[in-house]
Amino acid sequence: MDASSRAQSFGQTEINWNKLDKTKFYVVGAGIFTGLTVALYPVSLVKTRLQVASKDAVDRNAFSVIRGILRTDGIPGLYRGFGTVITGAVPARIIFLTALETTKVAALKLVEPLKLSEPTEAAIANGIAGMAASLCSQAVFVPIDVVSQRLMVQGYSGHATYNGGLDVVRKVLKLDGVQGLYRGFGLSVMTYSPSSAVWWASYGSSQRLIWRLLSQESEPEKYSPSQSTIVCVQAAGGILAAAAASCITTPLDTIKTRLQVMGHEKRHTIRQVVKTLVVDDGWIGLYRGLGPRFFSMSAWGTTMILAYEYLKRLCVKDE
Template sequence: MAASNARTQSFGQTEINWDKLDKTKFYVVGAGLFTGVTVALYPVSVVKTRLQVASKDAAERNAFSVIRGLLRTDGIPGLYKGFGTVITGAVPARIIFLTALETTKVAAFKMVEPLKLSEPTQAAVANGLGGMTASLFSQAVFVPIDVVSQKLMVQGYSGHAKYNGGLDVVRKVLRTDGIWGLYRGFGLSVMTYSPSSAVWWASYGSSQRFIWRILDNGNSEKAPGEGKIMLVQAAGGIIAGATASCITTPLDTIKTRLQVMGHERGHNARQVIKSLIKDEGWKGFYRGLGPRFFSMSAWGTSMILTYEYLSMDYNIHFLRSAYVPKNDRFE
């Protein structure tokens, strides 16, 4: 019985022992892998951003028409507008995020352990706190990247200004609004990404534990293979991405429009909300939901597989250590 309980508690166990983690692999290899994921999914972010800031009478009102328009006018490079800015800031931002995530999760698990919560609930709370804290720390780097890259993504589209690269965006924003112009929408970014990150990691942590319980039901006599582990992690990533995108898209739409149009048209958050409601009603807050849903689910799945790969050696050892031969178990 003791071994059976240990096995049940280990299902979906992905909390990394920070002291034993290979930091070189985590940061150096991880930076390369996350860059690859960003390259693959970046066009979806461009499409989502354009849909969110399109004027009411814009000709391109769905994802396919946006893609066709970009390919027609700019070719494949059009799908990567602002990519240089994003990839330059992605590495330090990702390091900050992952470091804060892992250290906070370890502390959060210790904090909630005395509460004797169910394992999925415990995982949801600890992962949620870790995701929220990591997002708060990383916004100092992410927000300026967002402001610059999103302006480049929509330049010349639906009446938006054109720029000569990221430095030109920075110069014009600083000239118009000062340093705070690069942090336009910071409050909304925190309100969007912190809950989104919390929901994502909470959903991921609890859903994969739930999946493990369904798959095993306490009857498995041997440790799961790496393929099975990765499938469960991927399923957890999809569920987490879908949940987070549905809950936080309205705030993301407001934030994106404010960051792109704010200094050009004198908009604030209240005016953006009024404009959306006036033009399209409440459904306007869900502009770009399809691409965002796909992006968060696809990014979540690929990101979590990359993330778990970086800690796979430790996790596989932890999972398999919970399984002992039948003759050694205490029934």
């Protein structure tokens, strides 16, 4: 057994879409991902506040933002806009996972005739599936993103205050119409679709590379990874994928966030937003919130992939 074969044998075990109990998959999955959202939501809130902070804002790093929130609002302050997010997260997640799995199967069939290596095939198929899934879910996700981000930054650094998510929706519709709920849609597609593609492609390839390196250190016929080793390899793959995705897409995410939280009277173009960021902080300003975003993507990506693989094992149809 060569290193490539061992990497394939001991890598992530694929459970195809047609082997899953769909009802159980959606119901149990909704519960699992809701729990993950509860755990990681404060990181998204801190990242958003850092991205929209004005040049003269007192809170210029994650720790000062957290201290300020706890001082003024306590723990509930870390969950501003959470109700809106969780309401839209379930349908968006169902759309994402369905598109991901069905597209992955189709993409694998398309690349098979090319006779590429197994890691390359997995990277291409996963990347295509990740991009397609993100594109399909944006129609639900973007309005939720617009509303939740305005709630996250209300009263902060000069931003307006609201009486909950419905109040945000009413005011946005009154000033900008339905298109106001889709402000930043193009940038969201440009941010999340490549990010999703890079994440899934990087995860598939990096995980197989790690298996190859690990198996080279053991005798081929005796190498048998423990469950804890498998989990560690998956987690490491998730972190590497998050590093790649966050570095590539953070500038777009920063611009998108600023556009989405601006009031009607402060509306700027993409060019004006970029100019403001560069004037205030130089080109590094485009990477505001990179630390929290990397942490968020690493934590979310790693726990998500471990939970996702566990979910798929739970939901395999009885033969």
